[in-house]
Amino acid sequence: MEPQPAAPAPAAEPSSNLKVALAWLYVGVPLLWGITQTFIKALALFK
Amino acid sequence: MAETSLLDRSRTVAEPSFNRWLIPPAALAIHLAIGQAYAFSVFKNPLMSLLSHDVDHPAPGDWTAGQVGWIFSIAIVLLGLSAAVFGTWLERVGPRKAMLTSALCFAGGFFLGSWGVHLHSLPLLYFGYGVVGGIGLGIGYISPVSTLIKWFPDRPGVATGMAIMGFGGGAMIASPLSLALMSHFKTPTDHGVAATFIALGVIYLLFMQLGVWTIRVPAEGWKPAGYVPAANHHEMITTGNVLASQAIRTPQFWLLWVVLCMNVTAGIGILETASPMIQEIFSDQVLGAGRGITAAAAGGFVGLLSLFNLLGRFFWSSASDKIGRKRIYLLYFGLGIVLYALLPTLGRHASLTLFVVACCVILSMYGGGFATMPAFLSDLFGKKEVGAIHGRVLTAWSTAGVLGPLLVNYLHESAKAKHLEGAAAFQNVFYTMAGLLVVGFLADALIRAVNDRYFVHETVSRAEAEAAPAH
The missing domain is CATH 1.20.1250.20 (MFS general substrate transporter like domains)
Structure with missing residues (x-):
């Protein structure tokens, strides 16, 4: 298959960077909470 | 409309x-x-x-x-x-x-x-x-x-x-x-x-x-931006595309199905029994009165395994971009065989720390096996229908989800029926899991690039490609 001509990827706009940060926070906060809870539970193994 | x-x-x-x-x-x-x-x-x-x-x-x-x-x-x-x-x-x-x-x-x-x-x-x-x-x-x-x-x-x-x-x-x-x-x-x-x-x-x-x-x-x-596909592609990374309906006719698909099924079954071997297993292998009788693993500590062990399962998904899958998919599965299986084979010995010698470390590494590779699969499929079959092909491969997960617990429970109950206790009660479980990983290792080792005849050619319509006989 012939490679398609590459469409140039424009530089990210500030609003786009803010959206990315908010989206990562949206999934990152619950994930970190879950990891912390699991880590606390795992500490019982070393007591 | x-x-x-x-x-x-x-x-x-x-x-x-x-x-x-x-x-x-x-x-x-x-x-x-x-x-x-x-x-x-x-x-x-x-x-x-x-x-x-x-x-x-x-x-x-x-x-x-x-x-x-x-x-x-x-x-x-x-x-x-x-x-x-x-x-x-x-x-x-x-x-x-x-x-x-x-x-x-x-x-x-x-x-x-x-x-x-x-x-x-x-x-x-x-x-x-x-x-x-x-x-x-x-x-x-x-x-x-x-x-x-x-x-x-x-x-x-x-x-x-x-x-x-x-x-x-x-x-x-x-x-x-x-x-x-x-x-x-x-x-x-x-x-x-x-x-x-x-x-x-x-x-x-x-x-x-x-x-x-x-x-x-x-x-x-x-x-x-800045991405240039390599001019001389690796043999195992295609630039073409195979339709999902054709992919299931290739030996590569079924070898990958076996790879995933063995990897998941072996991982479930530990996940399914983690809590009772560690309490039984490292009981008061083994470690001394009051030093055995409690139910709370066993819960901690399950939590630790979950963490390594999670971290392995990102770490190993990312590493596969550098190491290559086939090689990383050989690593999962090769290292997994060694670690599973060592678990009964570590249990018998009451090496709790090494036992936990070995289980964590196994679980990280279990997660890695899941996460690396889509990229492996994309390498072999192309990006066009990788989601559909991945969906078909996931039937291996369903199979392993039923097979793994059945196998582990059967082997453990058989050992208990023979009055085996502690690490001895899980010895056959661990050796069987190592055996499954040998099967996965061989299946991965047999994977080669997909034959050209399965690829879609731009001049051929989808309907024609699907109707083409598989050889």
């Missing part, structure tokens, strides 16, 4: 300024939600004592552990089947419609399940959480995969590793969240399971909307 819905694939094509780093959180919003399935065990005791409210003294009509266990098993089987059945549909309609369908089914499964709990109807629970929810799991699991690979052709392992890591992380969120909700809704005469199911359905339906409305597919011909 010229009008298109907001859900149509054509309406999800990204504008040129779209930032591709919005795609991993969109995928994570789906996988973090559906990963709840692996935390279903928190409902086991409450569901077994809906009438008596005391799991140790069940009332007539209370469900047994086996009956409740089938809810999760049905969901996992439906995950694999729906991923296989709806994979081609997903490629056609695009990720947004698939994600919304997944969210509606997954949340709907909770709502129907809640009704089943309220009516104390096990069939309704099987149908709700198991069948409807399971379909949501399957469609949700594969929905972001091909989109991620198309957005990250320069590092597909990193991209899919991030998303599939979410499935592991989902259980870590759901477990404490479900316990907190049950505690909130609990009354003297009710465990609060039905209300918790409703709350979880609403929470996940809303949470998954980030994925539904953020997901975009790249425009035709889009490539990341």
Whole structure:
């Protein structure tokens, strides 16, 4: 298959960077909470 | 009809300024939600004592552990089947419609399940959480995969590793969240399971909307800035495409199916029995009075395994971008065989730390095996229908989800029937798991590049390609 001509990827706009940060926070906060809870539970193994 | 819905694939094509780093959180919003399935065990005791409210003294009509266990098993089987059945549909309609369908089914499964709990109807629970929810799991699991690979052709392992890591992380969120909700809704005469199911359905339906409305597919011909596909491609990384209907006719597909099935079965060998296993192998009799592993410490061990399962999904899948997919599976299996073979010895010599380390490494590679698979499929079959092909491969997961626990329980019970105790009671389990990994190692070693005749040629229509005889 012939490679398609590459469409140039424009530089990210500030609003786009803010959206990315908010989206990562949206999934990152619950994930970190879950990891912390699991880590606390795992500490019982070393007591 | 010229009008298109907001859900149509054509309406999800990204504008040129779209930032591709919005795609991993969109995928994570789906996988973090559906990963709840692996935390279903928190409902086991409450569901077994809906009438008596005391799991140790069940009332007539209370469900047994086996009956409740089938809810999760049905969901996992439906995950694999729906991923296989709806994979081609997903490629056609695009990720947004698939994600919304997944969210509606997954949340709907909770709502129907809640009704089943309220009516104390096990069939309704099987149908709700198991069948409807399971379909949501399957469609949700594969929905972001091909989109991620198309957005990250320069590092597909990193991209899919991030998303599939979410499935592991989902259980870590759901477990404490479900316990907190049950505690909130609990009354003297009710465990609060039905209300918790409703709350979880609403929470996940809303949470998954980030994925539904953020997901975009790249425009035709889009490539990341500065990305130049290598002129001399590696033999095992194709630039062409194989349709899903053709992929299942190749030996590579079935070798990968065996690879995934063996990897998952072996991982479940530890996951399924982690808590009783460590308590039995490192009991007071082995470590000395008062020094044995308690139920709380065993819970900590399960938590640690979950963490390594999660970390392995991202770490190993990312490493596969550098090392290569075939080689990294050889590493998973090779190292896994050695570690599984060592576990009985470590147990007999009461080497708790080394035992825990070995189990953690095994579980990290179990997660890695899941997360590396989409990129391996993309390397061999191309990006065009990788989501659909991945869906078909996931039937290996369903098979392993049933096979693994059955095998482990049978081997352990056989050992107990012979009055074997401690590490000796698990010796055959560990050696059998090592044997399964040998099968996986051989299957991976046999994988070669897909024969040219299976690839779609641009001058051949899809219908012609599907009708072409397989040789």
